Amino acid sequence: MDTESWQAPKRPLFGVVTTSVASRRDAAAATGDYRPKPIWLTLEQRAHELGLQTIFFHPDDADFARERVHGWVCERGEDGEEIWRRRYHRLPDVVFDNVFVHLARRQDVLTLRRHCVKRGIPLFNPTLGSKTELADWLRRHPRLWRYHPDTVAFTEGAQALDCLTRYPSVYLKPVYGSAGSGILELTRSGTGYRVRAAKYGRSKKPLDRTCSRAELLRFLRRERVRHTFILQQGCDLLHVDGSKIDLRTHLQRDKNGDWVTVALIVKQGQPDSIVSNYHAGGATRDWEWLEREAKRQEVELPARQHVISLSEAIAAAYAKKAPTLASLGLDIGIDLKGDLWLLDVNSRPGRNILNDEQKEVCQRLNAEFASYLIELR
Template identity: 35%
Template sequence: MTRFGIMQLALPARGSGAERSGTYVPDRIWRGFHSDGRKHGLQVLFFRVEDVDFARGRVHAWTSSSPDGRSGWRRGWHPLPHVLYENYPIGPKGKSRRAVGMKRAFARLGIPVFNPSFFNKAELQRLLSASEVRRFLPAGKAARSVSDVTGLLRRHRSVYLKPVNGTQGRGILELKRRSHGRVKVKSGKRADRVGRKEFIRIMSRLLRRERYLVQEGLSLRKKGRHKIDFRVIVHRGADGRWHSAGIRPKLGGSGSIVTNIHAGGSKTTWTRLSAWARRSGRPLPSARRLEEAALVAGRVLTRFRPTLSHLGIDVALDRRNRIFLLDFNPVPGRGLLTPSMMKRVTYLTTGFAKYLASRGASARNR
């Protein structure tokens, strides 16, 4: 049987009380990966970094003997998996070095690894701007100097300055041109209007400290004072192709420059937001149109990362209902997923594991 390894921290460590009691049952999500893996003919192994023994070619992993994963969980030694899905948390300081090193060690053995190292925001802008995705991207570039920021701001009424390695909307600035050469600088809900000299001083200080992408500001659709965007979850499946796992609309906090849940945003449903849009006299485009834009981006990025398996793409509409791709998350949080989306995600993920294992694909794409 093909072995699908999922390396993560959610299940108990070796020698824990849960292991000794023999009554442990994991959360629903891990039971779903187990049961869907069985549907694809996989044995799913759950383990941590410290459970891998390369010297003996084995891993000490949790498995279940029941079809639905509601019982029969035990930890034991198994041969190394045929394919690896690394699912360690990101956190504010990034993944642990041990998790990253372990991925590389598996890849050196020719074992395909999900979640290859991804591009930062500036690299994504450059790659996608040279592809068929360009029509869905706001204008933007790496902000290597103050003139890169001021140049784009001269061409557009507003721009966004985004840390290239930023997550959850942290550190994003909205810059808007005002009269007499002044610029409105907004971060979160705080806004300051500064003159040209002060603006250049602020930008110089920021660019010395961190790398940024400067990107055209868009007049996004709003619901009252709340900006709207749509998290589109796309995954590859057993056929190796990209599929949509669903859409979750998000509403930014009142007056906020971002829609991230961590920054005070909220989630709603496509049905509710569509009904509101129809009542307002400005219907939304079809869900399929938003999904297709995200799927095109996934197919393009696969050219550069062959084992890329899933993305959470933030898709937005401007006031003329034009579609734009704003952000790409290679490790999208599951908090936005509905139960039906979660089921589709686990089925597609385990199917893609089968695809990679059968192809014997190399994961040396870092």
């Protein structure tokens, strides 16, 4: 039910901007018969425990000219009954940006972000920039950079050929790519070269071709027109049954602003695939499974706690770049010597790789981090 009544919350106001709740055009909004999905109820309940009032709203429900937002709030009766209503509230004290990545460039989303910055409203869940910017930032932290593969901006095919004289493989990664899309693996093959991709071009189909030096240079020249890439050293990563193995650490910040490792997940790619991404058909395993497989191959794994400590140190370094950074997904590879390599950094990590309990932990931590940012104001 839409209502023009103005609500002045006694508690600090925590705004969650998302397209995952009913809009004013949905039937649920018209009838008043609406409850957000359980995962949002988890966030709202934790925020309530922390003394916050939560409002869920769509990007176009923010009216900065009138200093208000229009969204869903939970109203609790004396008997404990919880009723969800659409209300007008003043602008939030802090905003959690939960707009899907593919909608992030919409004008209403950009307008909302611009006004939050202008008015000093903390906006968390920011993007960190391109893969080039991410690599450049970590170079400032030599203790952490030693875990990062050799990485440069890709400018010409000769660079890739030069790297292949030093490494058994190299990767071209789109600087704004995600989910393994557009990544190219280059290796030597006899007197020629092999080019592979898990998701290539508009069709997103696998690519596997062998070519001469001249053909490779022509191919790379065309690719450079289509995309901006980083060129990265390939690492001789652990494989199991022909499938690439790497780790995903999912981290979030708590009510003290400290980093918490919510999950450490072992990922196993499709056989002979160049990526291990869940979206590319990969599977998830547990640490005990990895220990057994590494022992079978006589690979000495680093301690699980070392992976966690390294991940939290990397997250802390990136939080210096973006102080309202709230979550991070790190892809970490293990080579045949047992050394760790930071393969990718995701400032908006997908949660479909997490189990239900871990997803609930994430939402409780989102509420806690909102409380932390409000206390800083």
